[in-house]
Structure formats: C-alpha cells, structure tokens
Amino acid sequence: MSERQPPVNERNPPAPATSRGRTGIAATVRFASFQFDFERDQLRQDGTLIPLSPKPDALLRFFLANPQRLISKTELMDRLWPDVVVTHDSLVHCIGELRSRLGDHDATLIATSPRRGYMFDAEVLPVQIDRAAPPARRPETAAAPIQPNRWLSVAAPLCVSAVGIALAIYMASAPRPRRRSPDRLPSR
Template sequence: MVTETIILVVEDDASLQRSLVMTLKTAGYAPIGAGSLAEARRMRSHHRPQAILLDLGLPDGDGLDFIGTVRAEALTPIVVLTARDAEALKVRALDAGADDYVTKPFGLDELLARLRAALRHAVQAGGSAPSVRTGPLEIDLAARVVRREGREIELSPKEFEILALLAAQLGKVVRHQDLLKAVWGSERTDIQYLRVYVGQLRTKLGLADAPLLVSDPGVGYRLIAAPPV
C-alpha cells in the first residue's frame, strides 16, 4: 500500500482554495479542500490528514475553534493562513496550538517550505507515536534515539529523519518522492541519492539477518511491522 501525504486546505475563498490545491498536487501532496468549519470537520474525520492549512475567517465560525478541536485529539501540524496580521491574533493562534502563521498575500514557495518544516517537526516530536517497536528495533521518535536489542545506534540527522518517516507509517510503503521532499525539500530529487542514505541506514541498523527495511521497486520503502524481539 502506497501512502500519500494528505493535506486539508480549509479556505472559503474558492479561487485561493483551487490555487492552493493545484500547488500542493504539483508538489506531490494529496490535498483536499473545505470551505467551512463544518466541512473541515467532516473531511478531517473521514480522511485523517497529515497536515492542515487553515484560514481563520470562515463563514460558519472562527478557525481558532477548529485549532482547539484538533489539538484536543491529535498533534496534526496546522499552518494558519489569514489576511489578519495583528500580533495579538498571531499569539492567540499559536497559543491555541497552531504550528505556524502565514499572512496573506504569501508566496507559494514559502508556504510549501513552511509546510515541509511543520511536517518534519511533527515527526521529530513523535506526533504519530512516542516510540515504535518492530523486530529488534526500538525507535524513540520524541528523543530521536534508535536502539537494537537495547543497544543505542548512532545515526546522522538525515538517516534518523528517513527512519522516523518510515516508522510513522509502519507497515506501509512511503514513496521515494515523499521521503526526498520531507527530508531535503526541493534540494534533492534524485532517487539514487536516497538509495545511498537507505543503504547506510540498513548497514548501521544491522538488518542483514532481519530484513525490516524493504524496497518496493520503483515506488518507495517500507519498514516492516514485526513482533518485538
């Protein structure tokens, strides 16, 4: 099963929503749009997005309330998009649980960079789970520590980010493009570059006798869900 990074775009300006959806699709994400809080709640419940782009001024309520609802249940990254740039409102949004605050008008490249950062921070903070165990491996997402049979393994920051992204989608294929985009942004697009890092990661994890990090040729990589040992 190939996983897609679903982004919920909550924006009542139909033209801007279409532009954001098109930009996200071009960048390799799977965007879904909502024009109201009620629709956003339905879409979030049905699709379980990995991040949310949220306008605050919506026809049926204040987006700040939606931030509170999301934060009460999950650590899904939220990037606020609004024309209101008052400092007090920014403070309220961030205190409510938003991860970032972007004032309209904004550049699409900057928005994508902020979205990538929010997604990375969610992985680094252990948004999916504080710790993932599979076979001999224990991956502590919050502490950024990896152990094999209790012994700590030293990884580079990039190697850990790759492993954390796979651990967050344990048992599912994560596409090459999604890994490249999440770890390097637009800096790297060559799949061979990713293969080198995955090769180094396999060696450090000592998985020759326990092939847990597997390749789906032409698609991506998957961390196998195996009983802890």
C-alpha cells in the same frame, strides 16, 4: 490478564512525523529487536545505543510513523530534502545507511518495491515507559579520584625537550652538501 495493544498501524493512521517531532504515535516504539525513543532521539537494540546520522534518523522517523505502507521514492525525497533538489542516488544512499545501522542486509525491514518505492515492513508497537518514577539505582561505590602521576608530568616535557635538543645538535653537526654554481662546469 493484559490485553494486547494493537500495532500502531492498526489504530488511526498517524500523520507523517516531522524530522524532529512526531504526531500520532507513542513517545517510544519497538520493532524487531529495536526501540526508538522520539523524545530522546535514540535508537537502541537490546539496550545498546545505535548512532544515526541526521538523514537516516529522519528517514527512520518517517518509516516508524508510516509502517507497512508503500511510500513512493518521490514522497520520501520530498520529506527528507524538502527544499533541495537531489537525485535518487541520495535516497538510495540514505536507505543503505539506515539498513546498515539496522543490520538489515537482506532488506527484510526496509523492503524495496522496484520503480515504486520502499516499505518499512515491521510491526511497530508502542512502549509504555513510566518516566515519572525513575528506576531504582543500586548504590555506586565511590571511585578513587584520579590523581595525575607527578613523575609523568615532569618526565614528559623533559623527554620532549631532550629529543628536540638532540635533533638540533644533529642537524647543526651534519655535513652539508656543497652546491655547484651553474656558472662553473667541472673541468676535465
């Protein structure tokens, strides 16, 4: 019978994760219905890859390294924008984008504490993945090589040329409006 692994936050508290690296937590962690792979920089939900922009990615990394801890807005802004002065609106936008990617529309994963900060309110557990032995792959059937359609490769340029010639003929044969010179006024 396997022993339950304690959540990441019940073990020694991890040091804050950098924007690209991690310190003190597993290479892959899971929370709610998600998995985040720090080495591959990938967030997945039920196996589906969820793309993240750089700032929401850095925010998620920091939250995963500090789950169930109230983090002040100032600390988050210093972590995400260390050498840039930004307003709280930048943080609110980043939190909103991450909530959107996580489908956290009711703010249960990322809880807001008014005038204090935010808490990543999820149990973060390590995922043990054996990377030494790749999973067995089923044999793939050889796909037929894609061969360009020769008719299409000849017809497409001819059609474009024909349209161009027709347009040129139309423009050349269209009657041109006469301009009135400003010196001449219509006679009455």
